Amino acid sequence: xxxxxxxxxxxxxxxxxxxxxxxxxxxxxxxxxxxxxxxxxxxxxxxxxxxxxxxxxxxxxxxxxxxxxxxxxxxxxxxxxxxxxxxxxxxxxxxxxxxxxxxxxxxxxxxxxxxxxxxxxxxxxxxxxxxxxxxxxxxxxxxxxxxxxxxxxxxxxxxxxx
Numbered sequence: 001x002x003x004x005x006x007x008x009x010x011x012x013x014x015x016x017x018x019x020x021x022x023x024x025x026x027x028x029x030x031x032x033x034x035x036x037x038x039x040x041x042x043x044x045x046x047x048x049x050x051x052x053x054x055x056x057x058x059x060x061x062x063x064x065x066x067x068x069x070x071x072x073x074x075x076x077x078x079x080x081x082x083x084x085x086x087x088x089x090x091x092x093x094x095x096x097x098x099x100x101x102x103x104x105x106x107x108x109x110x111x112x113x114x115x116x117x118x119x120x121x122x123x124x125x126x127x128x129x130x131x132x133x134x135x136x137x138x139x140x141x142x143x144x145x146x147x148x149x150x151x152x153x154x155x156x157x158x159x160x161x162x
Contacts, residue, residue, distance in 0.1 A: 007033040008042075010125055012156030016048045019149040022060060023053035028154050030071060042071040046087075046154075061145050063093040065109060073117060083127060085113040093143050107142045110134045113152070123158035 014028040030044030046067040054060040067089035074082040089109040095101075115129020133148045 007031060007160055008039060008158050009160045010042075010044075010156035010158050012125075012154055014046050014048055014152055014154045016053075016065075016150055016152040018147045019151070021145060021147050022050045022055070022063070024048040024050045024063070024065065025052040026065075028156065030069065030156070037072070038076070040073045040076055042069075042073065044069045044071065048152075059096070061093050061095055063091065063143075063145055066090045067109065071113075073119070079118065079120060081117045081119050083113075083115050083117050083129065085115070085129065085131075087111045087113065087131070091143060091146055093145050103139055104137055104141065104143050107135055107137065107146055111150075115152075123161040125154075125156045125158070127154040127156070128152070 009031050011029045014026050016024045026046060026048035028044065028046040030042040032039045032042045046069060049064045050060060051062050055062045067087045069085055069087050071083055071085040087109060091107045091109050093105045095103065095105060111131045111133045113129040113131035115127060118126040129152055131150050131152065133146060135142065136146050136148050137143050
């Protein structure tokens with residue numbers, strides 16, 4: 001059984017790579033409490049952007065992802081824990097030229113993730129997962145830069161750990 005703590009607040013960085021497209025980086029946080037499925041259910045949010053990835057110092061399309069997340073950690077006493085996560089949010093791309101103004105540049109986001117967490121007995125967590133954007137487009141019905149498959153790594157620190 002997990003020790004009863006007031007809560008866990010993990011804050012850190014998220015590195016995300018869309019398969020065959022951009023690298024996006026940003027910030028993430030997640031929170032749980034002993035009363036949330038015995039600290040297995042996490043609620044959180046992330047912001048990842050190509051501005052801190054592929055578009056940094058290049059002419060790549062600047063795009064932003066705002067995510068609200070719900071994650072569930074299995075096997076809480078294991079060093080390596082399976083994790084499932086559901087994300088919903090908003091996607092926005094800035095194409096950088098008025099000629100592209102007629103193309104879709106925004107979309108809602110919905111994506112499941114499946115992965116593993118390295119959760120040692122100190123405040124660090126390293127999550128790695130693969131996800132699938134359920135809402136994508138080919139540039140006509142949705143943004144052409146919103147590809148379906150992505151991988152992500154998050155490195156977080158529990159700031160409430162005493």
